[in-house]
Amino acid sequence: MYDLVIRNAWVYDGAGNPPVKGDVAVRDGKIASIRHLGKEAALRSIDAGGLALSPGFVDLHNHLDMAVLGLPFMDSHTTQGVTTSLTGNCGLSMAPLADATRDLARRYLSPFIPSAAESDWKWNSFGDFTRRIEDVGIGHNLAGLVGQGSVRVAVKGFDPSPASESEMEAMKNLLRESLEEGAFGLSSGLIYPPGSFTEDRELEELASVLTEYGALYSTHMRNEGGVLIESVEAALELGRKCRVPVEISHHKATGRRNWGKLHRTLHMMELAREEGIDVCCDIYPYTAGSTTISALLPPFALEGGLEGALKRLTEPEARQQMKQELQNSRGDWENTLGNVGFENILICSSPEKTASQGKTLKELIDEHPQKDSPYEAFFDILLDMRCDATMAIFSMDEEEMEYGVTHPLSSIVSDAWATSPALGGRPHPRAYGTFPRFLRRFALDARRLSLENAIRKITSLPASRIGLSDRGLVKKGCWADLVLFDPKALRDRATYADPHQYPEGIEMVLVNGCIAVERGSVRESKAGRVLRRGQEECKLVKNTTLIDKTPLHGARP
Ligand SMILES: [Zn+2]
Incomplete structure (x- = not known):
């Protein structure tokens, strides 16, 4: 007896293989079988009617941790088909906090937090914070990075001076403790103080802790405009020196005079990979970025x-x-x-x-x-x-963004905060539209990528970057994180003028085998889990294999 069977779907495995018509059965939160199941018994049986079934989408770069205690269903993401989010990016993570600097940390992070989602800030360690999330319950799975800025604020507030030896030890201990408690790596946000005060030497010392754990270093680099090339070189140098996997966050070239540089930086990454540096990047499919206004100063x-x-x-x-x-x-x-x-x-x-x-x-x-x-x-x-x-900052070239999102080294990410129609304001439309938009524009309409390859870039590729081997694939034994969508109807609706719009065409989202979204609406199921490095079925992150089974441009119908 299965808990659920989805029959008669075109199944995309997430690994980039062409789809296969078949049935997928779920038991105890996991994928129990993928084949023609005939009349085998199930508590619930769904006829997919030939729609597409893929692994749930894995968003490698967002900031959902900042509002998750107030918006635990994370509707704006879950309705897009996202079933796993990696949070704590850009040097900004909600933990660890320290008693002496708690108010400073709050000031550091609150510009990014909608007031409706403010919390009591009563936690210290990374582990404390993740247990708070578990107490509240969540709509899809969350994995966390530790923000380098948050660690630095905890140890020395906004003091711009270089870290002393004892301060460095304290920061390394906080990072080590967080990794022991399940963090998947370290993020940096080198344009935001105190990340902007941090010298390369300090980053290298922290990265040496990541090396011990084989954990990811994800970086919002010092510069994405005039000094973009040098910034990518610095990130690669850290990977080379410290032998850590490097993820270049929301990769882009900002400002007209810098357009064209992405061709060069992606080539630099290709060469670095040949040299053995495990570098990839992530990109959102929009030409505007978004951040807090103080970043202009x-x-x-x-x-x-x-x-x-x-x-x-x-x-x-x-x-x-x-x-x-x-x-x-x-x-x-x-x-x-x-x-x-x-x-x-x-x-x-x-x-x-x-x-x-x-x-x-x-x-x-x-x-x-x-x-x-x-x-x-x-x-x-x-x-x-x-x-x-x-x-929102309109700073990128359309053609260049397209080159980036279709490049084999990129995962597609939202870089969004959690939001909800009730919060008002005009968040960047990526908060509601990223994943449907990517599939619609680049696979279903323009066909610059085959649908199976596009799905790979939002499922198994990002999952492999944090070593998750039992998510991001439709495979027997993997967690039943699944998205059933209608390729004909799938589209994003959020715009800059009217962003609070859920996408169309997402028929059903399963998180750990439970229905989280049905016909576009969120079911308040709280089936998400906090994922902890070391407790998940994790492989050591080591040279992510990049399989491109189909040509990049103008491929399959
Ligand atoms: Zn960033």
């Missing part, structure tokens, strides 16, 4: 965290220096504003100034009394918002 303005920035925004001398650095940066920091201009930055959410949501900075400056001094107006706007806002 030069690093000196952010010393002391947001409090420091708010203070400097009231000081004429500091304003003058900010303006100078914004106008004449020499590539020693990531000057997003200089790369894209006020007109390409759209305010997504601003709790203090909701009227600014959906407007570009250029539009807000034009409405401002100081519109003839755009930088003065801009600083006033930041102050009005208390620097508490998120933005």
